Amino acid sequence: xxxxxxxxxxxxxxxxxxxxxxxxxxxxxxxxxxxxxxxxxxxxxxxxxxxxxxxxxxxxxxxxxxxxxxxxxxxxxxxxxxxxxxxxxxxxxxxxxxxxxxxxxxxxxxxxxxxxxxxxxxxxxxxxxxxxxxxxxxxxxxxxxxxxxxxxxxxxxxxxxxxxxxxxxxxxxxxxxxxxxxxxxxxxxxxxxxxxxxxxxxxxxxxxxxxxxxxxxxxxxxxxxxxxxxxxxxxxxxxxxxxxxxxxxxxxxxxxx
Ligand SMILES: [Zn+2]
Numbered sequence: 001x002x003x004x005x006x007x008x009x010x011x012x013x014x015x016x017x018x019x020x021x022x023x024x025x026x027x028x029x030x031x032x033x034x035x036x037x038x039x040x041x042x043x044x045x046x047x048x049x050x051x052x053x054x055x056x057x058x059x060x061x062x063x064x065x066x067x068x069x070x071x072x073x074x075x076x077x078x079x080x081x082x083x084x085x086x087x088x089x090x091x092x093x094x095x096x097x098x099x100x101x102x103x104x105x106x107x108x109x110x111x112x113x114x115x116x117x118x119x120x121x122x123x124x125x126x127x128x129x130x131x132x133x134x135x136x137x138x139x140x141x142x143x144x145x146x147x148x149x150x151x152x153x154x155x156x157x158x159x160x161x162x163x164x165x166x167x168x169x170x171x172x173x174x175x176x177x178x179x180x181x182x183x184x185x186x187x188x189x190x191x192x193x194x195x196x197x198x199x200x201x202x203x204x205x206x207x208x209x210x211x212x213x214x215x216x217x218x219x220x221x222x223x224x225x226x227x228x229x230x231x232x233x234x235x236x237x238x239x240x241x242x243x244x245x246x247x248x249x250x251x252x253x254x255x256x257x
Contacts, residue, residue: 028104083119115153141179
């Protein structure tokens with residue numbers, strides 16, 4: 001049984017999250033993306049950790065901005081998506097869908113999640129039951145489709161939804177309150193969603209994070225994972241549409257919201 005990784009999640013930039021993983025036995029310290037140098041450097045200094053790895057999910061500046069500086073300070077190894085390798089500063093190892101590798105003895109599986117960008121990947125730590133979904137799957141939402149198609153995003157999300165239900169899901173942004181307000185317009189009679197929306201409001205009022213979430217919670221309440229749901233379909237007047245069509249409509253409504 002592998003050592004349990006310590007997980008530190010903290011805000012960066014406007015609404016990003018930075019996440020640092022630390023193995024207390026062998027010192028392995030991983031930053032999931034590198035949105036901003038200062039908050040990450042502060043946590044590393046405070047904990048007296050030396051960064052050994054950065055796992056980059058996609059090329060957007062709010063996910064890679066601190067790669068170069070952190071690499072200069074810690075000589076860490078940067079792993080990132082092969083399809084965007086030329087846009088990932090400091091990348092050492094390029095990985096793609098289906099790859100599995102070890103970081104400090106911890107197994108990491110790569111899942112391609114195109115849609116938000118074409119090359120975005122998620123990192124799954126199966127033994128730790130952790131998923132880092134970046135800007136593919138958010139709590140009660142999904143990423144904007146900048147480079148891919150709705151079909152790609154739908155398929156990406158369905159692949160993540162197939163992971164074990166007790167997997168903890170970390171995402172790139174704290175967008176949950178606005179996602180919740182939108183979600184209840186799509187799935188108004190979902191009691192679990194209504195209760196969760198209230199909980200989220202309370203958490204944000206208290207200045208607390210709404211992440212991580214879990215695969216189980218998202219499957220039960222995130223409309224972007226539920227295009228098959230009869231109540232959602234009835235609400236949208238799309239009873240006989242395909243899942244992909246329903247997903248596309250939900251995403252289009254969110255873009256206009
Ligand atoms: Zn992004």
